[in-house]
Amino acid sequence: xxxxxxxxxxxxxxxxxxxxxxxxxxxxxxxxxxxxxxxxxxxxxxxx
Amino acid sequence: xxxxxxxxxxxxxxxxxxxxxxxxxxxxxxxxxxxxxxxxxxxxxxxxxxxxxxxxxxxxxxxxxxxxxxxxxxxxxxxxxxxxxxxxxxxxxxxxxxxxxxxxxxxxxxxxxxxxxxxxxxxxxxxxxxxxxxxxxxxxxxxxxxxxxxxxxxxxxxxxxxxxxxxxxxxxxxxxxxxxxxxxxxxxxxxxxxxxxxxxxxxxxxxxxxxxxxxxxxxxxxxxxxxxxxxxxxxxxxxxxxxxxxxxxxxxxxxxxxxxxxxxxxxxxxxxxxxxxxxxxxxxxxxxxxxxxxxxxxxxxxxxxxxxxxxxxxxxxxxxxxxxxxxxxxxxxxxxxxxxxxxxxxxxxxxxxxxxxxxxxxxxxxxxxxxxxxxxxxxxxxxxxxxxxxxxxxxxxxxxxxxxxxxxxxxxxxxxxxxxxxxxxxxxxxxxxxxxxxxxxxxxxxxxxxxxxxxxxxxxxxxxxxxxxxxxxxxxxxxxxxxxxxxxxxxxxxxxxxxxxxxxxxxxxxxxxxxxxxxxxxxxxxxxxxxxxxxxxxxxxxxxxxxxxxxxxxxxxxxxxxxxxxxxxxxxxxxxxxxxxxxxxxxxxxxxxxxxxxxxxxxxxxxxxxxxxxxxxxxxxxxxxxxxxxxxxxxxxxxxxxxxxxxxxxxxxxxxxxxxxxxxxxxxxxxxxxxxxxxxxxxxxxxxxxxxxxxxxxxxxxxxxxxxxxxxxxxxxxxxxxxxxxxxxxxxxxxxxxxxxxxxxxxxxxxxxxxxxxxxxxxxxxxxxxxxxxxxxxxxxxxxxxxxxxxxxxxxxxxxxxxxxxx
Numbered sequence: 120x121x122x123x124x125x126x127x128x129x130x131x132x133x134x135x136x137x138x139x140x141x142x143x144x145x146x147x148x149x150x151x152x153x154x155x156x157x158x159x160x161x162x163x164x165x166x167x
Numbered sequence: 168x169x170x171x172x173x174x175x176x177x178x179x180x181x182x183x184x185x186x187x188x189x190x191x192x193x194x195x196x197x198x199x200x201x202x203x204x205x206x207x208x209x210x211x212x213x214x215x216x217x218x219x220x221x222x223x224x225x226x227x228x229x230x231x232x233x234x235x236x237x238x239x240x241x242x243x244x245x246x247x248x249x250x251x252x253x254x255x256x257x258x259x260x261x262x263x264x265x266x267x268x269x270x271x272x273x274x275x276x277x278x279x280x281x282x283x284x285x286x287x288x289x290x291x292x293x294x295x296x297x298x299x300x301x302x303x304x305x306x307x308x309x310x311x312x313x314x315x316x317x318x319x320x321x322x323x324x325x326x327x328x329x330x331x332x333x334x335x336x337x338x339x340x341x342x343x344x345x346x347x348x349x350x351x352x353x354x355x356x357x358x359x360x361x362x363x364x365x366x367x368x369x370x371x372x373x374x375x376x377x378x379x380x381x382x383x384x385x386x387x388x389x390x391x392x393x394x395x396x397x398x399x400x401x402x403x404x405x406x407x408x409x410x411x412x413x414x415x416x417x418x419x420x421x422x423x424x425x426x427x428x429x430x431x432x433x434x435x436x437x438x439x440x441x442x443x444x445x446x447x448x449x450x451x452x453x454x455x456x457x458x459x460x461x462x463x464x465x466x467x468x469x470x471x472x473x474x475x476x477x478x479x480x481x482x483x484x485x486x487x488x489x490x491x492x493x494x495x496x497x498x499x500x501x502x503x504x505x506x507x508x509x510x511x512x513x514x515x516x517x518x519x520x521x522x523x524x525x526x527x528x529x530x531x532x533x534x535x536x537x538x539x540x541x542x543x544x545x546x547x548x549x550x551x552x553x554x555x556x557x558x559x560x561x562x563x564x565x566x567x568x569x570x571x572x573x574x575x576x577x578x579x580x581x582x583x584x585x586x587x588x589x590x591x592x593x594x595x596x597x598x599x600x601x602x603x604x605x606x607x608x609x610x611x612x613x614x615x616x617x618x619x620x621x622x623x624x625x626x627x628x629x630x631x632x633x634x635x636x637x638x639x640x641x642x643x644x645x646x647x648x649x650x651x652x653x654x655x656x657x658x659x660x661x662x663x664x665x666x667x668x669x670x671x672x673x674x675x676x677x678x679x680x681x682x683x684x685x686x687x688x689x690x691x692x693x694x695x696x697x698x699x700x701x702x703x704x705x706x707x708x709x710x711x712x713x714x715x716x717x718x719x720x721x722x723x724x725x726x727x728x729x730x731x732x733x734x735x736x737x738x739x740x741x742x743x744x745x746x747x748x749x750x751x752x753x754x755x756x757x758x759x760x761x762x763x764x765x766x767x768x769x770x771x772x773x774x775x776x777x778x779x780x781x782x783x784x785x786x787x788x789x790x791x792x793x794x795x796x797x798x799x800x801x802x803x804x805x806x807x808x809x810x811x812x813x814x815x816x817x818x819x820x821x822x823x824x825x826x827x828x829x830x831x832x833x834x835x836x837x838x839x840x841x842x843x844x845x846x847x848x849x850x851x852x853x854x855x856x857x858x859x860x861x862x863x864x865x866x867x868x869x870x871x872x873x874x875x876x877x878x879x880x881x882x883x884x885x886x887x888x889x890x891x892x893x894x895x896x897x898x899x900x901x902x903x904x905x906x907x908x909x910x911x912x913x914x915x916x917x918x919x920x921x922x923x924x925x926x927x928x929x930x931x932x933x934x935x936x937x938x939x940x941x942x943x944x945x946x947x948x949x950x951x952x953x954x955x956x957x958x959x960x961x962x963x964x965x966x967x968x969x970x971x972x973x974x
Contacts, residue, residue: 142635157457
C-alpha cells in the first residue's frame with residue numbers, strides 16, 4: 120500500500136515536472152524575445 | 168499645519184507620516200550588479216555540490232536550472248510590476264494571508280541566514296586551496312625548510328581546509344557584523360566595481376577555456392539521462408529507505424531527473440534580490456526592471472552554466488571531485504593550457520574575485536535578513552525590542568546580533584562542509600520561490616485588474632484567462648520543492664525546524680503585541696494625530712518656504728533643537744522636526760503603513776521634541792519619513808519643503824565636515840532644479856559649524872582677498888585696463904584654472920591642492936601673495952588662450968563650504 124502511494128506520488132510529480140518544464144520553456148522563449156527587444160530595441164523618439 | 172500647539176480642533180499634535188521611502192534611484196546596470204553580486208556568487212560552489220550529489224552529468228542540470236531561472240525571473244518581473252515594493256512577504260500576504268506570509272518569510276530567512284555561511288565558507292575554501300597548492304609547489308622546488316617539514320610530521324605543510332574555512336567565514340561574518348552595527352552605506356558603485364572585476368575574470372576564463380579545448384581536447388559531459396545519474400545515499404535522503412532492494416531513480420527515470428534538478432536549484436539563489444532593488448530603479452521602472460532582469464539572467468547563465476560545463480570538460484575526473492569539489496573554478500584555472508606560472512596567477516585572480524563576490528554575499532545576507540526581520544517587526548510579528556536603535560549608531564543592532572548569531576552557529580555546525588551548507592541552502596531558495604509563484608497565481612484570479620506585465624502565454628477560455636506560463640513555472644517549482652523534501656534530509660530537518668521555530672516566534676510575538684499595540688494605539692490617539700502622506704510636500708505640513716529643518720534621532724540628544732528654538736522666531740520662520748525611519752535593504756521592498764513608520768520609538772522621540780518646544784513656548788511641525796539613507800532623506804526633505812536651513816546635532820560617528828560632505832553628496836544626487844540651503848551643526852559644547860550646501864559664493868580668507876586686491880592693483884596699471892574690476896580678475900583666474908585642470912596641468916594642480924590641504928592652508932597663499940607683491944607686472948603679458956573654456960574639470964565633489972561660527 121505504501122509503495123503504491125509512493126509510486127502514485129512519484130508519477131504525479133513527474134507529470135507536473137514535465138508539463139511545467141514544457142510550459143516554462145515557452146515562457147523562456149516568449150519573455151526572452153520580448154526582453155531582448157527591450158534591451159536592444161531602439162528607444163522611442165521623444166517628440167516635443 | 169502639523170504643529171504644536173495644534174491649530175486643529177482637537178488637542179492632539181499632528182504628525183505627517185510620509186509612507187514613501189526616500190530613495191536615490193539607480194540605473195538598470197547598477198541594479199543588475201547588486202543582484203548579480205548575490206546570484207553570480209553561487210557559480211563558485213553550485214556545480215561542485217551538484218556533482219557530489221548526482222554525478223558527472225551535473226553541469227547539464229546547472230544549465231537547465233539557469234535556463235529555468237529565465238522563467239522564474241519572469242514571475243518576479245510580474246510581481247514587481249504589481250507591487251513596486253514586491254518581495255515574498257508582501258506578495259504572499261496579499262494573496263494567501265498572514266499565516267502563509269509568516270511561513271514564507273521563515274523560509275526566506277532560512278535562505279538568508281544560510282547565504283552568509285555558505286558564501287564565507289566557500290571563500291575560505293578557495294583561499295585555503297590556493298595557499299595549500301602554493302605550499303605544494305614550493306615544496307616540489309625544495310623551498311620549504313626541513314624544520315617546517317618536521318612540524319608537519321614529514322609531509323608537505325598545509326592548512327586544514329575545512330577548519331581554516333570555518334575560521335575565515337567567522338572572521339568575515341564578524342567583520343560585516345561590526346560594519347552593519349555601525350551602519351555602513353550600501354553602495355551600488357561598489358557592486359558595479361565587483362561585477363566589472365568579475366566580468367574580466369569570466370571573459371579570461373571563457374576565452375582561455377576555448378583555447379584549451381582547442382589545444383588539449385576535452386572530457387565529454389554525460390548527457391542528463393537516468394542511466395548517467397549516480398546518486399549517493401546522502402543525495403537520496405529519505406528515499407533511500409523507500410525501495411532498498413532496487414534503484415528508485417532508475418525505476419522512475421524522470422524522477423531521477425527531477426531529483427538531480429532539485430540538487431542543482433541553488434544555482435539560481437539570489438533572484439529574490441531583484442524584487443528588493445526594484446524600488447530603487449530609475450524611470451521608466453518596468454522597462455529598466457526588464458532590462459536588469461535579462462542582463463542578470465544572461466550573465467548568470469553564461470557564468471554559472473558555462474563554467475559548470477567547462478569544469479567537467481577540462482578538469483580530469485581523478486582530481487575534480489577529490490581535490491577541487493569546493494573550489495571548482497580554481498581547478499579550472501589550474502587545468503588551462505599554458506605555463507604553470509600563468510595558471511597560478513590566474514588562479515590567484517580567481518581567488519581574489521571569489522573573495523570579493525562571496526564576502527559581498529555575506530554582507531548582503533546580513534543586510535537582507537536585517538531588512539526582512541525589521542519589516543516583520545514593523546508589522547507587529549516580532550517584538551519591538553528587536554528594533555530598538557543602537558545607542559551610538561542608531562542601527563537595529565539587536566536584529567543584526569540575532570542574525571549574525573544564527574549565522575555563526577550555522578558556520579560552526581557545518582564544520583566547513585560546503586556540501587551540507589549547500590543542501591540546506593536549497594530548502595530556503597526553492598520554498599521562497601514556490602510561495603511567490605503560488606501567490607502570483609492566486610492573484611491572477613483574485614485581482615483581475617490591469618498589470619504592468621504578465622508572464623506569457625495566457626489563453627482565454629470562456630472568458631476566463633488561464634495563466635499557462637505562470638502555472639507552468641509553479642508546477643516545476645512545486646514538484647522540485649516536494650521532491651527536495653524527500654531527498655534532502657538535512658535540509659528538510661534543518662529547514663522545517665528553523666521555519667517552524669521562526670513561525671512560532673512570529674505567531675507568539677504577534678499575539679503578545681496585539682494587546683500592547685491596542686494600548687499604544689489608544690495612547691497615540693490621545694496625544695498624536697497621524698496624517699498619512701505618500702510624499703513630503705510643504706502644503707501637507709502647512710508651512711512656509713524658507714523654514715528650518717531639524718533632523719532628530721536620539722531623544723537624549725536634542726540640544727540642536729533647543730538651539731534652533733532659542734535662535735528662531737517661529738512666527739517668521741517655521742521649524743520642522745523630522746526623523747528618518749531607516750528601512751534596510753529588503754524592508755524597502757515592502758509597503759509601509761503609518762503604524763510601521765511611526766512606532767513606539769518615534770512616539771517617545773516626538774513626545775520629547777514636543778516637550779522641548781513647549782518649554783520654549785514655540786511652534787514646531789513634526790514629520791516622519793522612511794528612508795534608506797538618512798542623508799538622502801534630509802537633503803530631499805529640505806528640497807521638497809524649500810527649507811533655507813538644516814540644523815543637525817553632531818554625529819557620534821563623524822566630525823561635522825564629514826557630515827556636511829555626506830549631506831552635500833546627497834544634495835548633488837537630487838535632480839535639477841534644486842535650491843541651496845545652509846547646514847548648521849550644533850556641537851554639544853555649543854560650537855556651531857555652518858556649511859553651505861550647493862553652489863554658492865565661497866567664504867574668502869583674508870589672504871585671498873589681499874592677493875586679489877594686489878593683483879587688481881597691478882593689472883589696473885596696464886594700459887587700457889584701468890577700469891577693470893576685482894571680479895574680472897577672478898573670472899580670468901578661474902577660466903585659466905578650469906582650462907589647466909581640465910587638460911594641461913591636471914596632475915600638478917591636484918598635487919598642489921593636496922599639499923595645500925596638508926599644510927594649514929594659509930602659507931602657500933601668503934607665499935604667492937608675497938611673490939605678487941615683489942614681481943613687477945610684465946607689460947608684454949601673453950595673450951589669453953582663445954580655446955580656454957571650462958569643461959567642468961571633472962570635480963564631482965559636493966559643493967560644500969565651511970564657515971565655523973562659534974556661538
